Amino acid sequence: MSATGEVIVSTGELPDRDRVRGFVDDAHARFAGVDDGFVADYIPALAAADRHLFGLSMVAADGVSHDVGDAHHPFSIQSISKAFVYALVCQELGHEAVLDRIGVDGTGLPFDSVMALELNAGATMNPMVNAGALATTSLLPGATSVDKWEVLVSGLSAFAGRRLVVDEEVYASEAATNQRNQAIARLLQSYGTIYADPTETTDIYTRQCSLLVTAHDLAVMAATLADGGVNPVTRERVVDAAVCRAVLAALATSGLYEQSGRWLATIGLPGKSGVSGGIITVAPGKGGLATFSPPLDAAGNSVRGRLATRYLSQALGLNIFASAPHPDHG
Numbered sequence: 001m002s003a004t005g006e007v008i009v010s011t012g013e014l015p016d017r018d019r020v021r022g023f024v025d026d027a028h029a030r031f032a033g034v035d036d037g038f039v040a041d042y043i044p045a046l047a048a049a050d051r052h053l054f055g056l057s058m059v060a061a062d063g064v065s066h067d068v069g070d071a072h073h074p075f076s077i078q079s080i081s082k083a084f085v086y087a088l089v090c091q092e093l094g095h096e097a098v099l100d101r102i103g104v105d106g107t108g109l110p111f112d113s114v115m116a117l118e119l120n121a122g123a124t125m126n127p128m129v130n131a132g133a134l135a136t137t138s139l140l141p142g143a144t145s146v147d148k149w150e151v152l153v154s155g156l157s158a159f160a161g162r163r164l165v166v167d168e169e170v171y172a173s174e175a176a177t178n179q180r181n182q183a184i185a186r187l188l189q190s191y192g193t194i195y196a197d198p199t200e201t202t203d204i205y206t207r208q209c210s211l212l213v214t215a216h217d218l219a220v221m222a223a224t225l226a227d228g229g230v231n232p233v234t235r236e237r238v239v240d241a242a243v244c245r246a247v248l249a250a251l252a253t254s255g256l257y258e259q260s261g262r263w264l265a266t267i268g269l270p271g272k273s274g275v276s277g278g279i280i281t282v283a284p285g286k287g288g289l290a291t292f293s294p295p296l297d298a299a300g301n302s303v304r305g306r307l308a309t310r311y312l313s314q315a316l317g318l319n320i321f322a323s324a325p326h327p328d329h330g
C-alpha cells in the first residue's frame, strides 16, 4: 500500500526492519574495500572528490530509513536529476505525449554521444542520455528560465522532502566546460527536437545537474517513485502513479546507459546513475535504495554502488523478474 492507501504493486513488502538494516550494513562492510574505477574528471570540480567516500541509504515505502557510511555527505546529483525532471515533465504534459517526443529506447552508446543523434535522424531516443535529457528540460513549463527553474527545483525538492540548493562551484565548473552539451542542444535544434532556446536549456540542465543531494535524499526520492509518487516521509503526492510507471520503464531501458541491459539482468530493478558517483534503485511498492561512491567504471557507473546494489537486490529478494512456483506446484 502507498501512503495514500492506493495499491501500487502487489509485490509484497521488504523483509523486516532489522534484517534490512543488517543487510545494508553488511553491503557497506563487504564493498568498502573495493578500490576499482576512476573518479570523473571531465567536469573539473568533480575530480577533487574523495574516492574513499561510500554511503548507502535505504528508505522503505513506509518512510522508515536506514543510512550507513557517508550517506549524509553532499554531492552534485548529475544525471540522476534526469529521472526526476522527466517525471515532472510527464506530470505536466502527460507521459504518453512526452514518450512520443523523447523516446524510451536505448542507444547502446555513451550518454553524451553525438553519433547516437546522427544515427537516429535527430531522435533523442530516451530521456536518460544527455540529448533526451536536454529535450526533456526544454519541455519544462514556464514563460522565463527563472519560472522553469523554479518548477524544476521545487519539484525535485518535493521528491527529496527538503529544499535543494545548487553547488555553485560545480555549476560554474561545468558551465565553463560543457561545450559538448551545448553542441548537442544546437544539433537538436537543427533537427527540431528541442522545444525551447538551446542555450537557455543547456544552462538550466547544467544547474539541475549541480543540485546538491546526499545518498539519504536520493533514497527518499527513489522511495517516492517506489511509492507511486507519494513521498513516504512527507506524505506529499509529488506525481501520479502512472508517471512513476513511465519513469521506471525509462530507467529500466536506459538508466545505466549502455550497461542498462546488464544491470537489469544482474540486479532486476530500475536504476539511475550519475557521474558524481550516485546510483538510485527503485523496488516498486517496496522502497528506494541510493548508493554514493565516486569511482566509476567505463560506462560512468559507480563501481561500489553497482556491487552493493546487486548484493542487496539478491539478499532482500527484490528482483522484479524473480518468480516463485504457484503454491499448487510446490
Ligand SMILES: NC(=O)CC[C@H](N)C(=O)O
Binding pocket: 078, 079, 080, 111, 112, 130, 174, 181, 206, 209, 273, 274, 275, 276, 300
Ligand atoms: N552521466 C552524468 O551524470 C552526466 C551529467 C553531466 N552533467 C553531463 O551532462 O555531462
